[in-house]
Amino acid sequence: MGLSAGLVRPSLIGADYTAGAVSGILSLGILEGTDFGPAVHGVGSLDVYVRAGSMYLNAVHSTNAGLIGAGVRLGLLRNSILAPAVSVSLGYQKTGDLTMRLGPASQALLNPEAEISTTAFRIEASKNLFVITPYAGVGVNRNKAKISVAGVKIEGSENDAVYYGGVEWNILLLRLGLEVGHTGEDTFATLGARITL
Numbered sequence: 001m002g003l004s005a006g007l008v009r010p011s012l013i014g015a016d017y018t019a020g021a022v023s024g025i026l027s028l029g030i031l032e033g034t035d036f037g038p039a040v041h042g043v044g045s046l047d048v049y050v051r052a053g054s055m056y057l058n059a060v061h062s063t064n065a066g067l068i069g070a071g072v073r074l075g076l077l078r079n080s081i082l083a084p085a086v087s088v089s090l091g092y093q094k095t096g097d098l099t100m101r102l103g104p105a106s107q108a109l110l111n112p113e114a115e116i117s118t119t120a121f122r123i124e125a126s127k128n129l130f131v132i133t134p135y136a137g138v139g140v141n142r143n144k145a146k147i148s149v150a151g152v153k154i155e156g157s158e159n160d161a162v163y164y165g166g167v168e169w170n171i172l173l174l175r176l177g178l179e180v181g182h183t184g185e186d187t188f189a190t191l192g193a194r195i196t197l
Contacts, residue, residue, distance in 0.1 A: 021067055023053025025194075033075050042078025042085075049073070055095045055116075069093025071120075084127040091120045115146045122162070128170075136165040141183055160184035173197065 026049065033045030051069040071091025079085040094117040124137030144157040164181025177192040 019055070019057050021053055021055040023051050023067055023069075025049050025051045033078065039080050039082040040077065041080055042075045045075030045078065047073040047075075049091075051091075051093060055098065057098055065096035065098045067093060067095050079126065079128045084125045086125050087123070089120075089122045089124070091122075093118050093120075112147050112149045114148075117144045118142065120162070131170055133168040133170060133175075134165070135167070138163055158184075166190070168194075 027047055028049070029045070029047050031044060031046040033042035035041045036043060049071055051067070051071075053067045054064050055067045056064040069092055071089055073087050073089040075085070075087045077083055077086040095115060098114045098116065099112075119142040120139060122137050122139035124135055126133050126135030139162045141160045141162055142157065143160060145155070147154045147156075160183045162181060162183040164179055166177055166179030166181075168175045168177040173195055175192075175194040175196060177190070177194065179190040179192070181188055
C-alpha cells in the first residue's frame, strides 16, 4: 500500500494562462502475480488506486476545482537482476467545474466554465538500481471537455499521445520522484513523494 502526492505543471497556454494539479493517491496491491523461473517474476500482478485533489487555472484571476480519479495497473514483468519491471495501466480522472476568469467581475457571465475528464492508457518500464529507479513510458490520453459560455454549451474530445520519463529516489519506505513528459502541445513536470508499506 502506498500514499503519494504530486504537483503537475503543464506548459504555458497563451500569454497569461497556466494550469496544474495537486493530488494525493492511495494505491493497493490486489494480486502478487506469478513467477516463471529465476528471471521472470510478478506476471499478472494487479494494483488499484484512487486519486483526489485539486486542479487550478491561472488567468487574470486564479480558480480551482476538485479532482477525482481511479485506475488499475497490470504487471507484465517484475524487476529482477536480469529484467526491468514492465506494466500497463488504465486510469480515469475528472474535474469539477473550472471557471476561467478572464476578465473583471462585471463580465462574469462571459467567463467560460469547463468540466474536464481524461481516460489514460500507459505502458511503462522501470529498473530498480538500489537507491534510484529510472523509468520511461508511452501512452494515450482521451480528453473530453464540456464548456459553457453565457449559457451556450460546447462539448469536444481529442486523443493525445503521451511520452514521459523520470526517476525515483528510494530512501527506506520513502520514494521521492521527478517526472517530465510531453502530451499534445504541452510539456509537463511532476514532483512526487510516496510512502510504501
